[in-house]
Amino acid sequence: MKSLLIRLTHGLSELDITQEELETVEDFLSKKYITKKDKTYKFHSKYRAGTLELTQGSTAYLTVIGEQTRDLFIEDVLNAREGDLVIAQRILGKRGKPNGKIVEIVGRAESYSVAYIIQKDSKKSLVDIKTEHPAGVELSQEELDKFEIGEVFKINNHDGTIMESLGNMSDPLVDEKIVLAQFNKHDEFDEEVLKIARSFEEVDASYYPDRKDLRDFTFCTIDPVTAKDFDDAIYWDDKNSTLYVAIADVSEYVKPFGALDNEAIYRSFSIYLPHRSIPMLPRQLSETLCSLQPHVDRLSYVFEMQLDLESLEVIKSDVYEAIIHSDRRFNYEEIDAFFEGKLEAKNDKEKQIFEWITKLREVTDALKLERLKYGYDFRSTEIEMEIDEKGGIVSTEHAHETPSHSLIEDCMLLANKAAASMFDRGIFRIHESPSQSKLQKLYQELAGVGIFVEVKESTKETIEGIRDQASVMGLETEVDTLIIRSQMQAKYSPINLGHFGLGFEAYTHFTSPIRRYSDLIVHRLLKAIKRGDTEEGSYVLRNIESLAVTISQKEREASTIEIDFMDRKYARWANERIGKVYSARISGIDPELKADLHDEIIGARLYVTSSEHIPLFSDVKVKIDKVDIPKAKIYVNVVSEDV
Template sequence: MKEFLRSLLNGVSQREISATNLEVLRNLVSLNAVSEHKGRFYLNNGFVCGRLDISSNGTGFLMPFDDRFKQDILIENKNLNNSHYGDIVLVKLLKTAKKRQSGKVVISLKLANETSVVYTKFFGSALLGVNIKTGLSTTLKASQKSLKQLPVGTLLKINNLNGEITQVLGNINDPLVDDKISLAIYNKSSEFSQSSELEAAAWGDEVDALMYPNRIDLQNLAFCTIDPVSAKDFDDAIYFDEKRREIYVAIADVSEYVSPYNSIDIEAKKRGFSIYFPHIAVPMLPHALSENICSLKPNVPRLVFCFKISLDDDLNVVKEELFEAIICSKRRYNYDEVDRILNDKQTDEIGWIKNLYEITKNLRKKRLLNGFDFRTNELKISLDEAVAITATTFETDTPSHQLVEDCMLLANKAAAKRIRRGVFRNHTPPDLKKIYNLLDDLALLGFDFSYQSDLANLIRKIQAKADEMGNRDEIDKLIIKSQKKAEYSSENLGHFGLGFDRYTHFTSPIRRYSDLILHRLLKAILKNDEKFYNYLLLNIEQTCASLSELEREADRVAFDFIDRKFARWASLNIGKIFNCYVSENQNILVAKLDDIFVGARIFISGYTAPLLSKIRVKITEADIASAKIFGKVVKDV
């Protein structure tokens, strides 16, 4: 929607507007905010569109989509018109003698969230709801008598359109409710509609190979899956034919079970991605599919969409074959087991893992001549039966992770070559401003580099210097912060980080809707069905934009849950001092815990320090509602 609203500044014709945005246009015309001139629609003077921010005192600030506004627009609380934090809104500018531009919200064009989460709290004798995200209090559409029957701190889900209470989630003082809070904030659900559950269950538990005579039968090949220990859904299996130097990447054939616009598909498109908490997963597909008939479990037949990738003696790809098949995985490995095999501490039961690793290790070397090897550490937390933190670790890439990654990259690249338009995974080069900011931050750490137009070469030089100084992990964090986020798009723009001209996501249709769309497109190409291919591309730009946003939301849900767990831990450790390092230092200083636990964010005011500085921090406050920890620096290290 942002791009559509931007287009109104220079005029847009009706034929260029998607069906969803046509409804928005009609609303804008009826409000006299948009006018038509010579077949094009323009935003009228005196109106501006943007995203709404709301401070803790209830004052609003519009972040305009119009670049002519160099400063945000002030919106007093009385002029918010029941709009919410993060909404995309239409604002009418107000005439004022003050220098600061102000306005009032006319209408919310797109809600940031359909629902809000509040907890009950007394203000004097009145029981109000306090918004979990903004901290703003609001009256509730229920009688004070009925509200007072509930314990103080009761968590309620509110419909943002009409203010109605739709669900009682639990109580904010109960640690067992944290996943419900994180899901509800972003209007996610762990429950599936009855119709989608019934559709999924109708496929049963077993695959009868006789029902699929046109599929290539690969059940005799020694495929295996390699996943985390806790994984329940297995998207991908691999097999290596050493004599022919052929790598098979077999992916769960979800599109065989989920047709466009059936109940499962509608819900999967709305979810976009599976969400993973440390103790549970909220899948994109019903469990009957994600953990059963689609999942490539060992020793049972499963339907797959498979790439067979042939390499020559110099490890160049010489042939990429794509076909529908049936496999029977011979072994379910976890990453730790494969690492033990590669270190000669465990037997390679299927016989080809070590040889494939040697191949992928060399493929990786070739790939990194153009791409980057960022040492990303993913935070993992362990919980006890009371869902309290017991341990934290940073999970790093091991040889087993790299083996799987390079096989999946081969398949993703091969898939991207086959589509002219569809669902690409793009990662564009970083903005010049962010690169200069990165160089400034690095200079404070003793890295003296000047800007050069060959950004890939510049980044590799910085990484080489970091290797020499022994702080590669920390420097990679700064480089990653300077990068743009990868996004989905209907058009190919390449992938800067990987160094690929074309890239897409093919390998995870159980947990990513983008991959499911791609599978359908590829099958249409295999069948030379141009009509169905074009049908699948209807509104594809809007779908890709939605997927990029849903991906960010899925990440936010998972991060919010972790923040909540850290906040509960911090509330039991007020006044204690811990080792930390500075992870952000622009608007407010943020320290990351680096002690008995790692990764918790601690917000610190009134203090400045260079990035990555080591400091000792006393925890002064933990707000469980907002999932924030506050502290003060007691010592530089």
């Protein structure tokens, strides 16, 4: 239902209505919620669809779906609950401000939730894992008594039924099932999808005479040591100052319509947990046929970009379908070892690669310096976690950018920029400038830690001045985190609004179609543009507004799953250490006191129960007082401040 409402908000072509949606569309049309014009359905200007947001004092607002704006004050909520999907009618309120009344409840904003069995006052009950409110499932006490305390279930919120038992809260292995169930994510693919994925044959170059043959170029891939899906390969032609960025040609296999494309749209992103991934595409494609594996022919979509090494501008570029043959699969550690003089070529192919990659590094280092005149290089706060077979934490460490990471990043940025320059409407990756209100809040927070902001001519100069002060104080990462929080969230948009963080006028995602649906759409659009196929181009763009909203939402879901999973692992670690004292740093003071663990384990978010005022970024000793496993929260008390 949510997907349908988003598309009706932006305009839904009758060609894209599924059989399951047709009855709802006809019902809305009969009730005049929507209109039909030029074979396109869209909400009438008098009506809005959205999520009900209750506030204190029994008032409510409608958050318009597909726009994420608080549009209407709701006077009459009928029987709607917080989080319900509703249709609201706009009415003229006092002083001419638009208010609204709910005319129909059409479902729940969150289709799925997780609940578990607790015992309270000698009775068992089924409660929501986030709120501990009743889960909304009708079960008799006799039925409840059949379940063990702590048993966890996936709930269908639309009909209030139990879909499946996930395990017991006492078992660390249930954590993965919990985080996936909340958004109905799953590793398995339907047999219909797998049948399509298995139907493709290995690449035979003779079948593709129209593709450019680049198999003689010494392409290589550079990825994490644990990677299985290789989206991108690179080659540098030093003689002609030309960079080749070859990307897995997923669009050759995943065509519009059909079960495979529908599943890819539904997932939109691969999800990466510390111990494994949940892919967007079946592994027969993501880890095999689409993956740019070494020593085999692979179909790719290639950006060829010639650079002026003085201006560092791309003076000539082209994108085309090709066949490549990667000669080596490197991990980041190997390339870093080569840069440090600790790795030598084992054969002629590696010798050739090391020769051109040495020259390419000089180019990408210069590109990065030029890029940072306009964009930012915020310090990473990403944590790498290792867990054991039983689901417990083995170790945690900060992820560090190394020269090999930087080299690949600037190659990919160059290709993504080149892709964005080829269309005026499509899928852009945008990052809007921070609002003045958010900047003022940032300045106030910084003043509390002794960083006094000098507002300069540009936001760029102001922020760099802040970062300089932070470096002197040894608070680089912490202050970068505050700056990032003050910014707008990056998202996908059919309209180009630039990318503030990177300092780019136009940017998109082109380089990871195995794991991001946005990139697959960009590939389809560029191919249509290259062929001059206006019909295909129109199809790709037909519901682009709705698609941009949907994949932005799916991206947030994937990120939430990854963060929530790690939080659950931290909580289980802490639960075994109640009463122990650890080092931490205060990371937030408003609206509540929070700290980050800085000890044998790093990165855990701690909720501080101490009532006294403690300055932001203070180093403290904390005692673990309580752990809420279902909510994945760790509560601590400050026992002393580190000197």
